[in-house]
Amino acid sequence: MEQTLLGGRYQVIRRLGSGGFSRTFLVTDLHLPNHPRCVIKQLKVQDKDTGTLDMARRLFDTEARVLYQLGNHPQIPALLAHFEEDQEFYLAQEYIEGSRLNRQVEEGKPWSETRVVLLLQEVLEILAFVHRQQVIHRDIKPSNLIRRHRDGKLVLIDFGAVKQVTSSPLLDAETGATNITVAIGTHGYMPNEQYAGKPRFSSDVYAVGILGIRALTGLHPQKIEEDPLTSELDWRQHAPTVSSELAAVLDRMVRYDFRDRYPTAQEALEALQNLPNPLHGLVGTQIYQTWMKGSNGRGPTFPGDDNDPGNGPSETSEPTAFADDQDSTSLFPVDLAYPTAHGKAPLPLAAGGAKAVAFQPYGRRPSLVAVGLLGVLSLGLVLWRSGLTIALEINGAGITKPFQSMVLPSLDIDLGRMLPPEEKAALLTRQGDRLLRQGRYPDALAIYDEAVESQSDFAPAYLGRCKTLIALKRPIEAIAACDDALAYSTYYPEAVRSKGNAEEQQGRLLAALALYESANNLMPAMFEAWLDRGRVLQKLGRSAEALAAVDQAIARDRESAEAWTIRGEANWTLRRFDQAIIDLEKALQINPDHGPARELRQRARQTVGR
Template sequence: MNLAVGQIIGGRYKISRQLGQGGFGTTFVSQDQHLPGDRYCVVKQLKPQGDDPFTLQTARRLFDTEAKILHKLGTHDQIPQLFAYFEENQEFYLVQELIEGHDLSKELIPGKPLTQLRTISLLREILEILEYVHQQHVIHRDINPRNLIRRKQDGKLVLIDFGAVKQVSTQILNGKQTSFTVAIGTPGYRPSEQANGNPRLSSDIYAVGMVGISALTGLLPHELPADGDTGEIIWRDRATVTDEFAKVLDKMIRYDFRERYPSASSALQALNDIGKTSSATVALPSVSSPNRSGTKGKFSKSILYKSLIGIGAIAILSAGTLSILHWRNSSNATDLYHRGETLLELKRYEEALNAYHQAVEIRPDYVDAWQGQGDTLLALNQYQDALNAYDKAIQIQPDYLDAWKGRGKALDQLRRYEEAINAFDAVIKIQAKDFEAWENIGTIEIKMQQYSAAIASFDKA
């Protein structure tokens, strides 16, 4: 059955818009009519492969089993909750928590590689969620950037769209039951054993490793060559990476699943151990002693001549003092800004905020440091202070795209919705094809109960 906008299913879920469609079913944003307020959720419509009684009975049993697994997994803060599941007109429905935010593909931009530090932080985020999944003896089977959502509320990653829901374990062929497993997953992130229908916990580790390599190289998986003899991915020459981290990634994406980390816990441990086994030693250059064996200075040179040289040198030094101080201040501010960026990536927010604050004290017009300060305050849920920082950045540079985005997010959290929309409108004026801005506008319009406007905004995204 094809669902239409406005249609109610399960006696309570009103379809608002379609999110996506694939070979396993269709996903919708819906409104729960039985709860007060504007509670929106995701409804997944799953269609069995056949409509004969035996196939429906088998699908019903599998659906019930997988729904119970999702319900258990949904107790984790970074996995969507399962609110309900039901059958209607021989089709099956899952009702899950709607996660507002953007998927990871918006952060992994082709041609723009991430730093090693940021990539490690990203993989740690993913593996910490996956560790819980693997502890429940569940294989996700479809880890890729589009199934990782950066939650707008707190900036945390949320793992969605478990492949187990898509699994079909039996099919009726020529009147007989034939067991098989559908090759679930996204090409490039799906290892060979999973493509052959035999997924394992380490299949998820392969996918996470490919996310990391894509982040480091700025390349999509299909753009990376493979060794014709071993099947191993060739990527090291396309990234700036230490040997220690590269070895961890290589082990994550081994062609033979037996050579990979067996689960998320072991991969996470290897990641956390990076840098612990070695210490850097900086060799300082030796300083030669001054030459004390030289001859005494001769008095044949005029003392007056030497005095004049000394006076001239003092004048030159005095004239250059302001320039030197300005250079030092500029250098110090830049160092503090980069320190703030690193601390922000590590989620050490208070330390990051202090670094950014020192940077703008040295250089009050340092627009990037004001932006960093805003981002940090936003992460700390200090929305009014974040707004003030973004406004300062915009005052210095009126076309600063990220500052306008940050301003819109801060205003949204402050529930100043009209002003938030105006901020995202400013983003669109600067960059017309900024789809994230349209998504944010649509989300805010839903909060304002302007549903027709929201649908129009989402259509532009």
């Protein structure tokens, strides 16, 4: 097989891995200039009888369809092509150079709480996008997450077990339930309903919670006992220093009963974002220190490698894309946290001084003492100049740890000295997003501007500027910012929708409608664009079309008072008075203080006399 071209164009370099249903190969594409690398995933078909081939073709078509739908997200590998050849099925995907997360989530090596929160937030941000597309991943685990070398971001891979729910009835879409009857996933990361073949969106939330617990405790999930009375995981005893706030979020993520969990990744993400911030909102609670040749002089690893720490046979990976360059640079995060004295409470801060912090790398360290010492000294110099206090020592075992509190004059912290531009822009944009949600618009705009200054082509920062300028009632500037976002990211339905908001703010309803329709076509699962479309159609007096659009919005989120209000207004215009009253009462049931629904309901009562 490796002597021939796959699909007539892909030349195999080597096999990367093999799992229960597939094999993956690193290949070069001979049809494109410079013969770029990509990854071919072959769906294995052991039995070529008609029934087996039909099942394989169904799995293949499902994964291809979902990857086409999801692959435009920057942290999901893009699908380049798919084809069938000699009753074998192949997917060509973007090549991601990086290291699998299971290389860092190691048995017996618990992570700090700060690091766990950052990991969970990053995974849930990707997964929230997946859930908005009405897709359940069903196999979230360390080996299906890759830390990409070029920017340190996580990439979610292996969508071979996905389940789409967009074609399910409305009630199923609300709960995330599906009619799948086969249990697919990985032991330890699968909740009970997934074992029964009935996964929900909250099944993915469970798996992410297990990932966090594994990192926090240093224990494989199958080694964590269940409470014999409640069947809940008794994990807290293995992480006695975890904060009660984070523990409560993790507990809810991994509840035995799916009805007690966060229903989707978005709700879990919001709970994490509302946790107390030990660094009081400072940008850069996670920093990447580059060590050449990976850890201990080793590059990225693959399933089956002798030096791969792995996760054991119960956590076999079916990767779709990962690095193979043994000489490439690996990125290892560094925790920034308050220092502790002998494992006790944080040291007090001196009045008027900078925070005393310990800067301690995690993951494996370079084996050369000279490299480690130089790294500590140079890092200390950078931090000193940036206004942070350094308190480090290397003990006899070669482990770096804090040894005393040191105080520096109060200085501005410039973590940009240590971050590549794209990482700094990403961190600043996330801080801007938080400020925007809090209604602190001028502060958010300043942060987005700083992100753009750091990385001039970072599209999410321009989108943040656009949304903030809309909130500040500056629609002309907002349109320019959205245009910048679209110039640097050709597939950006959120920016298309936000540009529509700016056009609508200027009263240009037809221009706004065209943009909302475009956003619907680009991302059918986006609730907000359907709601916007329905609102503008109603403003234009096209009530029947408004009703159809808002029904699409309600199918994606039944708990929107605005959506039910627009529906009631459309039905009222169409003289469907009884249905309009029902819609308005539903809106007020969701939000009794929703002014437009209350006013329209009052007028309806006066008109119909009830």
